[in-house]
Amino acid sequence: MDKFRNKFIEEATDNINDLEDALLLIENNPEDKELIERIFRAMHSLKGGGAMFGFNTLSEFTHHLETLYDLVREGKYKITKRLLDVTLASVDHMKTLLANDDLDSADLRTKHTELSLQIRKLIDNDNDEKQKVVTEKPQKDQSKVKSYYIYFEPDSDIFSDGTNPLFLLDELYTLGECKVFAHFNKVPEIEEIDITKCYTYWEILLATSEDVNAITDVFIFVEDQCKLEINEIADYDIIQNIEVINQISKIAEEKTDVGVSEIQKIIKKFSSSKKQSVSLDEMIKMKGPLPSVKENVISSIRVSSKKLDQLMNLVSELVTTQARLSLYAEQSADSELLTIVEDVQKLSRQLRDNAFDIVLVPVETMLTRFQRLVRDLSKELNKDIVFVAEGAETELDKTIIESLTDPLLHILRNCIDHGIESPEIRSKLGKPTQGKIILKAFYSGTNVHIQIHDDGAGIDPEKIRNKAIQKGIIKKDATLSKKEILDLVFLSGFSTAENVTDVSGRGVGMDVVKRKLSEIRGVVELESEINDGTTLTIKLPLTLSIIDGLLVKIANSFYIIPLSVVGKIYATDHENVVNKYNNLIVLDGEQFPFYYLREEFDLPEGEQESEQVIVVSYEDRKIGIVVDEVVGESQAVLKSLGKMYKNQEIISGATILGDGTVALVMDTNKIISKFSQDKFNS
Amino acid sequence: MKTKDINIQIKPSKKKGESKVSIILENELTIFSIESMKDKIIESVMKYDQIEFALKNVNNIDITFIQLLYSIKKTAEELNKKVSFDVELSDDIKSLLNHSDLSKVLI
Amino acid sequence: MSKNILIVDDSESIREVVSFTLENEGYNVLVGVDGKDALRFLDGTHIDLIITDLHMPNMNGIEFIRNVRATDQYKRIPILFLTTESQTSKKMEAKEAGATGWIIKPFVPAKLIGALKKVLR
Numbered sequence: 018m019d020k021f022r023n024k025f026i027e028e029a030t031d032n033i034n035d036l037e038d039a040l041l042l043i044e045n046n047p048e049d050k051e052l053i054e055r056i057f058r059a060m061h062s063l064k065g066g067g068a069m070f071g072f073n074t075l076s077e078f079t080h081h082l083e084t085l086y087d088l089v090r091e092g093k094y095k096i097t098k099r100l101l102d103v104t105l106a107s108v109d110h111m112k113t114l115l116a117n118d119d120l121d122s123a124d125l126r127t128k129h130t131e132l133s134l135q136i137r138k139l140i141d142n143d144n145d146e147k148q149k150v151v152t153e154k155p156q157k158d159q160s161k162v163k164s165y166y167i168y169f170e171p172d173s174d175i176f177s178d179g180t181n182p183l184f185l186l187d188e189l190y191t192l193g194e195c196k197v198f199a200h201f202n203k204v205p206e207i208e209e210i211d212i213t214k215c216y217t218y219w220e221i222l223l224a225t226s227e228d229v230n231a232i233t234d235v236f237i238f239v240e241d242q243c244k245l246e247i248n249e250i251a252d253y254d255i256i257q258n259i260e261v262i263n264q265i266s267k268i269a270e271e272k273t274d275v276g277v278s279e280i281q282k283i284i285k286k287f288s289s290s291k292k293q294s295v296s297l298d299e300m301i302k303m304k305g306p307l308p309s310v311k312e313n314v315i316s317s318i319r320v321s322s323k324k325l326d327q328l329m330n331l332v333s334e335l336v337t338t339q340a341r342l343s344l345y346a347e348q349s350a351d352s353e354l355l356t357i358v359e360d361v362q363k364l365s366r367q368l369r370d371n372a373f374d375i376v377l378v379p380v381e382t383m384l385t386r387f388q389r390l391v392r393d394l395s396k397e398l399n400k401d402i403v404f405v406a407e408g409a410e411t412e413l414d415k416t417i418i419e420s421l422t423d424p425l426l427h428i429l430r431n432c433i434d435h436g437i438e439s440p441e442i443r444s445k446l447g448k449p450t451q452g453k454i455i456l457k458a459f460y461s462g463t464n465v466h467i468q469i470h471d472d473g474a475g476i477d478p479e480k481i482r483n484k485a486i487q488k489g490i491i492k493k494d495a496t497l498s499k500k501e502i503l504d505l506v507f508l509s510g511f512s513t514a515e516n517v518t519d520v521s522g523r524g525v526g527m528d529v530v531k532r533k534l535s536e537i538r539g540v541v542e543l544e545s546e547i548n549d550g551t552t553l554t555i556k557l558p559l560t561l562s563i564i565d566g567l568l569v570k571i572a573n574s575f576y577i578i579p580l581s582v583v584g585k586i587y588a589t590d591h592e593n594v595v596n597k598y599n600n601l602i603v604l605d606g607e608q609f610p611f612y613y614l615r616e617e618f619d620l621p622e623g624e625q626e627s628e629q630v631i632v633v634s635y636e637d638r639k640i641g642i643v644v645d646e647v648v649g650e651s652q653a654v655l656k657s658l659g660k661m662y663k664n665q666e667i668i669s670g671a672t673i674l675g676d677g678t679v680a681l682v683m684d685t686n687k688i689i690s691k692f693s694q695d696k697f698n699s
Numbered sequence: 700m701k702t703k704d705i706n707i708q709i710k711p712s713k714k715k716g717e718s719k720v721s722i723i724l725e726n727e728l729t730i731f732s733i734e735s736m737k738d739k740i741i742e743s744v745m746k747y748d749q750i751e752f753a754l755k756n757v758n759n760i761d762i763t764f765i766q767l768l769y770s771i772k773k774t775a776e777e778l779n780k781k782v783s784f785d786v787e788l789s790d791d792i793k794s795l796l797n798h799s800d801l802s803k804v805l806i
Numbered sequence: 807m808s809k810n811i812l813i814v815d816d817s818e819s820i821r822e823v824v825s826f827t828l829e830n831e832g833y834n835v836l837v838g839v840d841g842k843d844a845l846r847f848l849d850g851t852h853i854d855l856i857i858t859d860l861h862m863p864n865m866n867g868i869e870f871i872r873n874v875r876a877t878d879q880y881k882r883i884p885i886l887f888l889t890t891e892s893q894t895s896k897k898m899e900a901k902e903a904g905a906t907g908w909i910i911k912p913f914v915p916a917k918l919i920g921a922l923k924k925v926l927r
Contacts, residue, residue, distance in 0.1 A: 021826075025819040058861045062817055065890040068912035070819065076912075176730050178875075179884035179906040181761060184924055186799040199800035204766050206774045207741050212734050212763050219800070238907030238924055241898075385829065730882060795927070 025070040029115055032059045037108050040101060047096035057086050063111065075114040078129070081136045082107055088140070103135050162193065162226045164255035166277045168246035170218035175242050177213070186219065188235045193225030194256045198269040218244075220274055222265070224254040248277045251284055260287045322415065325376050332365075332372045333654040337673050339365045340652070344676055377412035380458040380467070383422050384409055387429055391454060394433045401440050402433060402452040411458035413465050417557055420537045421467070424530040428469055428553055429454065431527075436473030436551055446548060448472070461556070464581075470552040476545040478502045485511070503543045507531040535684070538579075538669070564655060566672075567631065568648040568680060572620050575680035576644070577653045577672060582685045584632040584639060586647055594628050594643045602641055604630060611641030612688060617667075633685045642688065653682060705732035706756075709743050719749040725756045728764040737767065744771050744780070753785040754805075760792055765801045772804070809854035809926065812847050814838040814870060815888065816862045820911075824857060827915040828922075841865030841873070848877050855926045856885045857909070860900060868903045875904035884925035 036059040043052045060083040067076030082104065088094035110132055113125065120126045167189075171182050189195050197219055204216040223232065232247055233240075255261055264283045268275045339362055346358040384406050391404040413421070437443075437452030444450050457468040478499050485491045485505045497505075505511060506527045531541050538558045545551040558564070558581075566577035587604045594602065594613045602611045609632060615623055623645055630641040653672035669684035706725035712718075720743050726732075744750050752768070754760075775782045784805045788796070796802040811833045815821045825835045836853070838844025842864040847853065856874060860867035867887050874880045884906040889896060897908060909921045 021819050021823050024822060028817060028819050058863070061861050061890065065888075065911040066817055066819055068890070069823065176761075176763065176882060178901070178904050179882050179925060181884075181925065181927075183762060183795050183799045183801070184927060187795055187927075188924060190798055195798070197798060197800040199803070201766070201769045201804070204769045204773065206777075207744065207767075207770045208774075210737075210767065210770045212737050212767060213730060215762060216766055217762055217801075235924075241901070385825075791927070 022070045025066050026115060029063055029066060032062050033108060033111050035059050040104055043096060044101055053090050057090055060086060072118045074118045074120060075111060078114065081133060085136060085140050100139060103139060107132055162224050162254045163249055164251040165223045165232060166248045166250045166280055167221040167223060169221065170244040171215045172242045173214040175215045180239055185235055189221060189223055192227050192231055193223055196222040196256055196262055200273055202273045222256060224256045250281055255284060258287060328372055329376060332369050335365050336369055336654050376415050378415045378418045379409060380411050381409035383418060390426060390429055391433060399439060400437055400452060401450055402437050402454060404454050406456045408458040411460060411465055413557060417537050420533065424533045427530050432469065432471040436471040438474050465557045467555045468552055470550060472550040475547040475550055476503060477547055481505055503545060564653050566651055566653045568651040569644040570646040570648055571614050571644050575674060575678060577651060577680050577682040578631060578685060582633040584634045587630045588627050589630050591626050591628055595622060609639055609641040611643055613643045655682060705736050707736050707739060718747045720747040721751045721753060723753045723755060727759050728757055729759050729761040730763040733764055733767060744775060749781045751783045751785060755787050757788055757792060765804050769804045808832055808834045810834045810836060810852055812836040812838060812844060812853050812856045814841060814844040814858040816840050816859065827918055831919060841867060841870030844870060845873060848874065848880060853880065853883055855883065859888045860896060868899055871900060871903040871905050886921055886925065
């Protein structure tokens with residue numbers, strides 16, 4: 018809903034500005050009907066939208082203004098200077114309300130009351146409209162089932178506006194139990210029948226705990242197009258009484274309508290003796306499935322994302338606290354306590370999994386925008402492209418989905434603009450003239466993969482290479498694998514389009530896409546064959562807020578390295594990691610580039626003799642990260658970092674350990690990308 | 700407009716001496732579509748003594764169609780003709796017809 | 807087969823909420839930004855239901871409904887209009903123009919679907 022709310026704010030701002038313009042214009046043209054209409058429409062939108070998107074104060078406030086201008090529109094009120102003064106002051110106030118609908122300052126409240134009063138005075142002064150008395154609806158007794166007789170005879174031309182009375186009868190069944198009798202005695206013989214007319218009418222017995230209003234509501238659209246009678250006939254469920262129903266059915270079959278008085282007679286006759294008590298046998302004999310009291314059970318509810326965020330925060334807190342508790346229990350060696358703690362651990366893990374499940378959103382929610390983009394843009398570029406999505410039901414954390422939409426839109430723009438060729442070129446190449454973009458989403462372990470494949474021109478590695486040399490990104494004689502070359506497109510300042518079109522070449526390149534994706538711990542891979550097309554794969558974590566990590570220590574600080582990237586851990590001598598100018602280390606006969614983190618973090622060189630090298634993997638590269646000590650595995654609840662660490666690009670978050678100390682979570686992707694750039698430049 | 704189409708087949712019996720017709724109706728049996736078919740149906744009803752309606756692959760059925768069938772039954776009864784039904788309906792449509800007590804016409 | 811619903815409203819946020827709700831329910835949504843714009847769909851496009859606002863620039867809802875009803879193919883499809891007024895005059899005017907029913911703003915998705923189920927299955 019937040020997304021819509023923001024959109025409403027944008028729109029409301031436009032509306033308020035438009036309102037202001039119109040008000041200023043009308044000062045000199047007080048009789049201009051079109052201007053009045055414009056004013057009214059703007060107010061109307063503000064009122065309606067405001068109420069829908071939770072700006073209740075704004076909506077209510079605008080409602081009074083609208084009432085005033087409705088009078089103006091009807092010619093009952095003249096545009097005066099005073100009226101305009103109040104309205105313009107109100108417009109300013111509406112702007113404030115848009116930003117602060119809760120009226121949370123005293124000044125604002127005073128102003129609000131004052132203006133509301135002035136508007137009310139304007140309305141009352143010249144119009145003694147009686148105030149409507151709104152009576153509170155009496156609380157209805159939910160459990161009490163009553164029986165109603167309903168006579169429903171649609172007008173013969175009921176079908177002319179698209180009404181289908183069958184749906185209304187069907188809706189009655191959602192209120193309770195029904196017995197419906199259709200009557201056809203007014204249907205003429207075939208020579209006289211007019212197929213567009215309704216000849217059928219109904220008598221209905223309904224047992225429901227809802228009040229009469231709920232029944233009237235069913236027929237609300239057709240109130241004026243039918244004969245409708247609703248009578249309460251019993252203060253219990255009459256449909257359970259088989260004798261009564263049988264008797265009524267018999268009469269309904271024989272004659273035309275039974276009528277309410279006849280039905281009441283029957284009820285009296287059969288129910289005086291045994292009222293609503295029906296034996297079990299009779300219950301079983303009754304045809305059909307067991308009566309359901311109400312069919313409209315709510316199967317899903319909408320919850321504000323703010324509440325979900327709160328829930329997630331609480332769950333995170335719980336996991337953290339629980340870790341502390343486990344630690345304490347272990348130290349205390351109280352076996353009873355340990356058992357309890359284990360149970361708590363199990364429960365909090367279940368709670369965690371459940372809560373995470375709640376915030377998962379299917380990929381499908383993004384698809385409309387993609388479909389729209391492909392349609393609009395391919396049209397604009399005179400290309401014929403079909404967009405197909407597979408695995409749209411795959412679910413991801415809602416924050417991931419939110420951050421994923423823009424990068425995906427950009428990628429799609431690239432596919433449409435640079436990937437898929439024009440129909441002419443495609444037919445020359447012997448390809449089907451219609452290009453195809455496939456978006457595939459699927460689970461892969463604890464990750465979700467999203468693939469975007471196009472069957473377009475593909476990327477020519479030679480072109481990329483030349484461009485990179487030209488731009489000074491790589492040296493002329495650099496030897497790079499095809500994959501390494503393709504990865505160059507993710508470096509900043511790289512744009513391969515020969516002509517910068519306004520579609521995808523607007524400075525925002527794949528480097529931004531990659532950066533955005535890495536903010537949600539996503540990894541991008543690119544594969545491409547000339548003339549066959551390009552496949553871009555994004556690997557994403559299922560959730561952002563908890564990761565399994567390896568807890569390590571450097572100097573006196575703790576760090577977490579995501580377990581998903583950890584390969585092997587080696588111990589090595591201290592001298593192997595210092596004073597190495599090429600930053601390469603040989604472990605198990607294999608050579609790895611490495612980072613000595615103490616050095617990287619500007620810490621003094623460690624004094625221990627042995628260092629721990631953690632080999633982390635990224636695509637086909639392996640890199641060693643040197644730390645003082647490996648503490649063990651740990652489940653880390655990610656917290657965002659304060660401003661202090663904003664510029665620290667290789668740290669992605671923080672977590673609180675069981676004993677309350679803070680550990681920083683390393684973003685190994687960033688470490689690697691930094692390393693890669695250095696490599697290419699050397 | 701595939702969905703708004705009614706599909707009708709009228710198959711007179713080939714047995715000698717038998718005045719029988721099968722009227723097979725498919726797809727959209729509603730006010731949108733039956734106006735055009737009404738006369739064809741009535742013509743067959745008047746021509747034969749035994750009329751068998753087969754409703755198949757029905758997407759949609761509404762009151763106007765049920766009323767037409769009722770009217771045919773009513774007229775046929777007076778003319779001593781026999782009308783029978785062979786009906787295949789989806790659960791949704793069945794439920795809608797049951798809830799409005801219209802299914803009794805299709806017996 | 808999913809049904810086509812045409813939604814006509816000059817407010818983008820309303821359009822989005824309605825589209826979102828309907829698409830969630832499995833309907834196919836067509837969108838017009840005002841009555842005049844929405845006329846382009848009356849070209850033989852299969853439409854199962856129209857949901858239209860009443861207050862709109864260029865062509866208001868009442869006029870749009872009249873246009874729909876004047877087109878043979880659409881003369882009997884259900885039309886719901888969106889309204890904030892409980893004023894009977896507007897409702898009557900829209901009903902007379904040929905609307906099937908209405909949805910009162912503000913609405914929650916359940917209410918929208920509730921109104922829709924009265925006229926479309």
